[in-house]
Amino acid sequence: MILDCAIIGGGPAGLTAGLYTTRGGLENVVMFEKGMPGGQITQSSEIENYPGVTGEISGMDLMMPWPEQCQKFGLKHEMVEVKRISKDGDIFKIHKEDGSISQAHSVIVCTGSSPRRAGFAGEDELLGKGxxxxxxxxxxxxxxxxxxxxxxxxxxxxxxxxxxxxxxxxxxxxxxxxxxxxxxxxxxxxxxxxxxxxxxxxxxxxxxxxxxxxxxxxxxxxxxxxxxxxxxxxxFVGNDVNNQTLIQEDGSFLCDVSKQGDIIVDISMKTSVEGLFAAGDMRIAAPKQVVSAAGDGAVAALQAISYVDEKLN
Ligand SMILES: Cc1cc2nc3c(=O)[nH]c(=O)nc-3n(C[C@H](O)[C@H](O)[C@H](O)COP(=O)(O)OP(=O)(O)OC[C@H]3O[C@@H](n4cnc5c(N)ncnc54)[C@H](O)[C@@H]3O)c2cc1C
Incomplete structure (x- = not known):
């Protein structure tokens, strides 16, 4: 079976992309997430700037209902690490850590970014607590x-x-x-x-x-x-974009990236490759906020729906 859309990463961008693609009519949509859905905000003990959420709430509590909301509209979650995304003709191949491959007409990649650690004592233990x-x-x-x-x-x-x-x-x-x-x-x-x-x-x-x-x-x-x-x-000692899934066997990137490795997208979250979208912290000039990652996920999903509709009909 060829998926309508494969979503890589289950943080705020990936989950929102999952909500909008499934609710918008795409039928076979799988979100590939290597861990529990929710993304890096689940490490935060308190988030105060997600619109409409008042009172004290941890990142974990904020993200808790998101997967359930997506599943209601048919999003499937495969808990697996994606090693590589490639394109064969106009079909994308999702190469997974267990050696198996899924195929998809469109891909939204939302694997986020990782702020670098300075490496001093207590830094990891107190992350999100000061x-x-x-x-x-x-x-x-x-x-x-x-x-x-x-x-x-x-x-x-x-x-x-x-x-x-x-x-x-x-x-x-x-x-x-x-x-x-x-x-x-x-x-x-x-x-x-x-x-x-x-x-x-x-x-x-x-x-x-x-x-x-x-x-x-x-x-x-x-x-x-x-x-x-x-x-x-x-x-603030640097930030690594999680772009490894886009690196091909010959070391080149599947789509255009900036010097820093950010994925280059236009305002519709389209990359330089047709049918491939990027959303959230990994895209160029990302504000690196939950609300903007979610917004990107929605934009990418609406574009993926149009792309798949045009391709299949
Ligand atoms: C401690 C902390 C506090 C923060 N506080 C705030 C705040 O107060 N307000 C705010 O707006 N933002 C905050 N942020 C930033 C916010 O968390 C990010 O901007 C947001 O989570 C980005 O969402 P994303 O979906 O792009 O990526 P992420 O949240 O990073 O999600 C990416 C997901 O992809 C998965 N993934 C990565 N690679 C693979 C792979 N190869 N295969 C399968 N899955 C993969 C990861 O497991 C992860 O779940 C905070 C971040 C941290 C770390």
């Missing part, structure tokens, strides 16, 4: 409080400036003596009254209590340790 990789998501939790930012590139500096508008003070910790960011951004950071630059310094350990992060210990190039009391620690 350690964050997203100022738009979590900055507001620290309104009027002090926070630490780790990193020295454009993202770290832009996010430090964003946080400086909300927080009383931002400690910007960078392992080198100068920044790799655009000169104008560096100037704005240097001129900011509530950003303290801590250069030639690396994080040693973030520590907390049962309420979350309490502070972070950092070490400078002379070996001196400084203990910074800050309930929020933001890590």
């Amino acid at each position: 350690v964050s990789t997203c100022a738009t998501c979590d900055g507001f939790f620290y309104k009027g409080k002090e926070v630490a930012v780790i990193g020295g590139g454009d993202t770290a500096l832009e996010e430090a400036l964003y946080l400086a508008k909300i927080c009383s003070k931002v400690y910007l910790i960078h392992r080198r003596d100068s920044f790799r960011a655009a000169p104008n951004t560096v100037k704005r950071v240097e001129n900011s009254e509530n950003i303290e630059l801590i250069l030639n310094t690396t994080p040693e350990e973030v520590y907390g209590d049962n309420m979350g992060v309490v502070g972070i210990k950092v070490k400078n190039s002379d070996g001196e340790i400084r203990d910074i009391k800050a309930p929020g620690v933001f890590v």
Whole structure:
């Protein structure tokens, strides 16, 4: 059987694509998700910026009803890791970890992205409990409080400036003596009254209590340790797009990608390959938010429906 649509990844983008494709009339739609559906937001202990959701809610609780809603309209979920997506003529092949292959007329790839870890003690354990990789998501939790930012590139500096508008003070910790960011951004950071630059310094350990992060210990190039009391620690040391499924046997990508590996799409979430769509955090210029990932999933699904309708009828 050839699927009408294969959805790769079951985060907010993939689940929304699943809802819209099935409810919009596509019949054989399978979402291939290697773990439990929900995506990376399930790691967050609190999400405050999903529209219409008031009160305290964890990422896990936010995502809990999404798969059930999709199943109601016929979305099938196969719990398997997809190794590669290829195209043979106008049929896509989904190569799975168990060696089997599924075929599909259209594919929506929504495998997200993974913020890189800096690798200091406590970072993983306190992720989502004071350690964050997203100022738009979590900055507001620290309104009027002090926070630490780790990193020295454009993202770290832009996010430090964003946080400086909300927080009383931002400690910007960078392992080198100068920044790799655009000169104008560096100037704005240097001129900011509530950003303290801590250069030639690396994080040693973030520590907390049962309420979350309490502070972070950092070490400078002379070996001196400084203990910074800050309930929020933001890590911006890079981001990897989960684009591995699009890499072909010869090492090329199935569709066009940016220098950073983001999937290039137009405003309809169409990639450079007919019938292949990308949605959510993995697409170029993604705001990396649940609401935008869900929006992308809906756009991609509506396009996939048109594509399959035109192809089969
Ligand atoms: C700790 C934390 C807090 C956050 N807080 C907020 C917040 O407050 N507000 C907000 O809007 N956003 C927040 N975000 C960002 C938000 O989670 C992401 O923007 C959103 O989840 C992106 O959705 P997505 O569907 O594109 O990708 P993801 O959520 O990353 O989902 C991708 C899915 O694809 C699956 N997958 C990957 N590769 C394969 C494969 N080869 N085969 C099968 N399945 C695969 C993964 O298992 C995953 O489930 C937060 C993120 C984190 C980590």
